[in-house]
Amino acid sequence: DAGVIQSPRHEVTEMGQEVTLRCKPISGHDYLFWYRQTMMRGLELLIYFNNNVPIDDSGMPEDRFSAKMPNASFSTLKIQPSEPRDSAVYFCASSLGAANQPQHFGDGTRLSIL
Amino acid sequence: GENVEQHPSTLSVQEGDSAVIKCTYSDSASNYFPWYKQELGKRPQLIIDIRSNVGEKKDQRIAVTLNKTAKHFSLHITETQPEDSAVYFCAASAANTGFQKLVFGTGTRLLVSP
Numbered sequence: 001d002a003g004v005i006q007s008p009r010h011e012v013t014e015m016g017q018e019v020t021l022r023c024k025p026i027s028g029h030d031y032l033f034w035y036r037q038t039m040m041r042g043l044e045l046l047i048y049f050n051n052n053v054p055i056d057d058s059g060m061p062e063d064r065f066s067a068k069m070p071n072a073s074f075s076t077l078k079i080q081p082s083e084p085r086d087s088a089v090y091f092c093a094s095s096l097g098a099a100n101q102p103q104h105f106g107d108g109t110r111l112s113i114l
Numbered sequence: 115g116e117n118v119e120q121h122p123s124t125l126s127v128q129e130g131d132s133a134v135i136k137c138t139y140s141d142s143a144s145n146y147f148p149w150y151k152q153e154l155g156k157r158p159q160l161i162i163d164i165r166s167n168v169g170e171k172k173d174q175r176i177a178v179t180l181n182k183t184a185k186h187f188s189l190h191i192t193e194t195q196p197e198d199s200a201v202y203f204c205a206a207s208a209a210n211t212g213f214q215k216l217v218f219g220t221g222t223r224l225l226v227s228p
């Protein structure tokens with residue numbers, strides 16, 4: 001049973017470049033969450049989707065960040081232009097059901113902006 | 115909105131001892147409380163969860179207790195082993211989002227020494 005799949009696992013790029021992170025949720029899960037994890041700020045929720053529709057993007061730090069979910073099996077988080085302070089581990093998680101359900105995390109993308 | 119505080123930030127125990135991690139939450143309407151374990155460089159993994167209609171739940175060496183009146187919940191690990199060393203996160207569902215979002219604590223780094 002495949003879990004949440006994220007790619008790439010690691011990304012190193014220069015400041016100003018566009019970065020695209022990808023996520024495939026667990027089949028059948030109708031909620032998808034994007035988190036960012038840093039030592040300073042811990043685990044922060046950036047945005048979440050329900051049935052491919054963005055529900056709450058209040059955690060997105062600024063307009064340089066955007067997320068899409070074109071279908072039930074794929075989502076992207078894009079940063080353009082990237083900055084060194086965007087360096088973090090980005091996790092995608094999915095869950096099944098309306099509320100109070102466990103979220104299952106992917107292995108994350110470790111992003112380094114030079 | 116919901117706020118979750120977690121203590122202690124670090125915990126060192128000897129192998130075989132018990133470990134207890136405590137979290138408090140602010141919104142009395144929250145009704146789902148999962149715990150995640152994150153090993154170094156890995157994804158957060160759900161280890162146990164509890165819903166507000168239950169006061170305690172056990173799974174082998176781990177247990178979670180919930181005190182709704184005091185708005186706090188705790189993770190108990192008995193007979194600790196070196197492989198229990200990790201960062202543990204508590205979380206609470208956010209009622210103001212229809213319980214769709216989880217609000218995470220800041221994490222507890224547990225070190226089990228042989």
